[in-house]
Amino acid sequence: MSAAAEVSISVLGTSALLFEAPGEMTLATQQRIWSLAREAETWPEVREAVPGMNNLMLSWRRAPARLDEIEARLRAAWEDVEPLALQGRVVELDVVYGGEGGPHLADVVAHTGLSVDEIVERHSAPLYPVYALGSHPGYCYLGGMDARIATPRRKVPVLRIPGGAVSIGGAQTGVSASDGPSGWNTIGCTSMSFFDPLADPPALLAPGDCLRFRVKKVVR
Amino acid sequence: MIELLSTSALATVQDLGREGALRWGVGTAGAMDPLALAAGNILLGNADDAAAIEVPVFPFRVRFAADCDFALTGADVDARLDGRAVLPWTAAQACAGQELVLGLPHRGATWPASRAYLCLAGGVDVPAVLGSRSTQLRGAFGGLEGRPLRQGDALRAGAAPNEGFVEGLGLVPPALALPQQRDGLPALRVLPAAEYLAYTEASRAAFWAEPWKITAQSDRYGYRLEGRPLEAVATIEMRSHGIVPGVIQVPPGGQPIVQMRDAQPSGGYPKLGTVIEADLWRLGQAPIGSRVRFIECDWDAALAALDEMQHWLAEARRWVGLHRAR
Amino acid sequence: MHADDIRRIAAWLAATDIGLLELRGPGTALRLRQDGGDVAVEEITEAAQPALVVQAPSVGVFLHRHPLRTNDLAPPGSTVAAGQVLGLLQTGPLLLPVTAPADAVVHELRVAHGTAVGYGTPLVALLPSNPN
Numbered sequence A: 001m002s003a004a005a006e007v008s009i010s011v012l013g014t015s016a017l018l019f020e021a022p023g024e025m026t027l028a029t030q031q032r033i034w035s036l037a038r039e040a041e042t043w044p045e046v047r048e049a050v051p052g053m054n055n056l057m058l059s060w061r062r063a064p065a066r067l068d069e070i071e072a073r074l075r076a077a078w079e080d081v082e083p084l085a086l087q088g089r090v091v092e093l094d095v096v097y098g099g100e101g102g103p104h105l106a107d108v109v110a111h112t113g114l115s116v117d118e119i120v121e122r123h124s125a126p127l128y129p130v131y132a133l134g135s136h137p138g139y140c141y142l143g144g145m146d147a148r149i150a151t152p153r154r155k156v157p158v159l160r161i162p163g164g165a166v167s168i169g170g171a172q173t174g175v176s177a178s179d180g181p182s183g184w185n186t187i188g189c190t191s192m193s194f195f196d197p198l199a200d201p202p203a204l205l206a207p208g209d210c211l212r213f214r215v216k217k218v219v220r
Numbered sequence B: 001m002i003e004l005l006s007t008s009a010l011a012t013v014q015d016l017g018r019e020g021a022l023r024w025g026v027g028t029a030g031a032m033d034p035l036a037l038a039a040g041n042i043l044l045g046n047a048d049d050a051a052a053i054e055v056p057v058f059p060f061r062v063r064f065a066a067d068c069d070f071a072l073t074g075a076d077v078d079a080r081l082d083g084r085a086v087l088p089w090t091a092a093q094a095c096a097g098q099e100l101v102l103g104l105p106h107r108g109a110t111w112p113a114s115r116a117y118l119c120l121a122g123g124v125d126v127p128a129v130l131g132s133r134s135t136q137l138r139g140a141f142g143g144l145e146g147r148p149l150r151q152g153d154a155l156r157a158g159a160a161p162n163e164g165f166v167e168g169l170g171l172v173p174p175a176l177a178l179p180q181q182r183d184g185l186p187a188l189r190v191l192p193a194a195e196y197l198a199y200t201e202a203s204r205a206a207f208w209a210e211p212w213k214i215t216a217q218s219d220r221y222g223y224r225l226e227g228r229p230l231e232a233v234a235t236i237e238m239r240s241h242g243i244v245p246g247v248i249q250v251p252p253g254g255q256p257i258v259q260m261r262d263a264q265p266s267g268g269y270p271k272l273g274t275v276i277e278a279d280l281w282r283l284g285q286a287p288i289g290s291r292v293r294f295i296e297c298d299w300d301a302a303l304a305a306l307d308e309m310q311h312w313l314a315e316a317r318r319w320v321g322l323h324r325a326r
Numbered sequence C: 001m002h003a004d005d006i007r008r009i010a011a012w013l014a015a016t017d018i019g020l021l022e023l024r025g026p027g028t029a030l031r032l033r034q035d036g037g038d039v040a041v042e043e044i045t046e047a048a049q050p051a052l053v054v055q056a057p058s059v060g061v062f063l064h065r066h067p068l069r070t071n072d073l074a075p076p077g078s079t080v081a082a083g084q085v086l087g088l089l090q091t092g093p094l095l096l097p098v099t100a101p102a103d104a105v106v107h108e109l110r111v112a113h114g115t116a117v118g119y120g121t122p123l124v125a126l127l128p129s130n131p132n
Helices: A027-040 A067-080 A105-112 A116-124 B034-044 B201-209 B277-285 B299-324 C003-014
Strands: A008-012 A016-020 A046-051 A055-060 A090-098 A128-133 A140-142 A158-161 A165-169 A172-175 A180-182 A185-189 A210-219 B002-007 B012-014 B052-055 B060-064 B068-074 B077-081 B091-094 B099-105 B116-120 B154-157 B185-192 B212-214 B222-226 B247-249 B257-259 B271-275 B291-296 C020-025 C028-035 C038-043 C052-055 C060-063 C085-091 C094-099 C104-109 C115-117 C122-128
Touching: A008 A067, A008 B271, A016 A067, A027 A046, A027 A055, A027 A067, A027 A128, A046 A128, A090 A116, A105 A116, A105 A185, A116 A210, A140 A172, A165 A180, B034 B052, B034 B068, B034 B116, B034 B277, B034 B299, B060 B116, B099 B116, B185 B277, B185 B299, B201 B271, B201 B291, B271 B277, B271 B291, B277 B299, B299 C094, C003 C020, C003 C028, C003 C038, C060 C094, C085 C122
Parallel strands: A090 A210, B185 B291
Antiparallel strands: A008 A016, A016 A055, A046 A055, A090 A185, A128 A140, A128 A210, A158 A180, A165 A172, A165 A185, B002 B060, B002 B154, B012 B052, B052 B116, B060 B099, B068 B091, B068 B116, B077 B099, B185 B271, B212 B222, B212 B291, B222 B257, B247 B257, B247 B271, C020 C028, C028 C038, C052 C122, C060 C085, C060 C115, C085 C094, C104 C122
């Protein structure tokens, strides 16, 4: 939930625990999430600590008998962690905005009241830090999108958008790494391989890296 | 070695799933009914993580190119080896050249189920990718070339266990040993999730009290349910966060979607609850068009359910082990 | 015996919890089986050949059909091949096959579906197809 007043800890069945940080979504909070993930991964109950957007999912190696103890441990760790300022690489992507590869650009125009050029300019201006990986193999959740082009997720998810699709969902933006369904608004496309299962590590990007979108073309 | 003579879409190689790769956006994949897969492996003396073929649509025909012990678990279908009936959940032997046909689920079957598992002695031998032989459809890796099986595909079996095979040895399926129903419908235990209280009292009451239909738009990614539209107290806009199979998301239309084995490992729709891990196999077997009920449960009950499932597996291993040792 | 008499006896039987009743008299040899209020009547014919009786290979509950199915594996009168499963013996979660030792016709299931049996209990009487 946006700008909650305090930490929220909840269960995802018996498979995982979800920790949500309070306040506005910021890079500083995300850096503390990265730090919390490193700490939690050392705990014997935890198989993986998976950052999300200012939140963290702990997948259980074995579900703990008592939740209160681990919740307390998690809250205490959150108080203690220092932001982990990861210095990663910068990767640049050429994007074709609009046209067949950006079927929902018009919806973003309709919602924001901005023109295509204004949306493209605001989308391609920032250097986007990679907050987290998720959604599908190699997919990066990016921070730092201009709030003025935020557009809610679609009421009915689209069954298939191609790999390389550049999309906006709520206040976030991202690039699909492979074909699949999506509830986001697709505004453009790019060609880049984000994931190779035989490589080590298999994902091109990691939390702490940055992405920049370069405007290759705008199709109206 | 088996050769696929015919298959409709969607048969895939699966094992118990790919763990430890959430950090790269890779979900678990794996069998929709992991108990059936595990039972087949137990009957054949395979390792727990041996892979099998998950068959969701019938008929399905294979030819054995070499002698092979096998077991068919999961949904009870009209299965015949060179025309002769094969019993479900039972260790069987095939000789080179024999043809196995998985026909339609039995009329009058005591357990309506949708997915069958063809387990081979030695397991299905495909390369393990990121620690698992499960098929990762989105991203196209794992299993056989990261895709559903098709006519003409040939699959090898790994080295079969040396001895102990007992032809005709069978297991009573957990659907019968661990029944769970409400008003005659399969029932699934659910732990409320973070946004549970963000739904109106009437919606929450309806969620527990009413049946939910599994629509035709349901598959390994997610089961889209049809029932009373669920209303939130206010619009909920979420941040993307990790999710697991079983999470029940509610998109703006109010019709819930249960994330299944091929679901994205993260998402941003509000969550009403999560089907507990111990009951995912029941949901994974519920046929399209059928209806289910949800049962509210708490942490202790959910852990007890996991223990019960592990206990069933341990007992199956113990009893089968006694007979295979003779 | 008159058909009306048989009907009366069948109706009486249906109201009891007796599973099997054999009636023998001059010119009459009938077997009445009850299963939950349904009564089946068949003539007892003396076997032309000696019956081959399959015994329980272990302790367990004898089942005429697989728990997932509603059709019996080897109903009386059906033809079975050597090795074919006639019934199942359940112990714990396990099902052990009770198989035909030879090609045969099923003469009689000696024990009702769901009966607990001991090692060696006669389960199925077969009429071998190839007497020797």
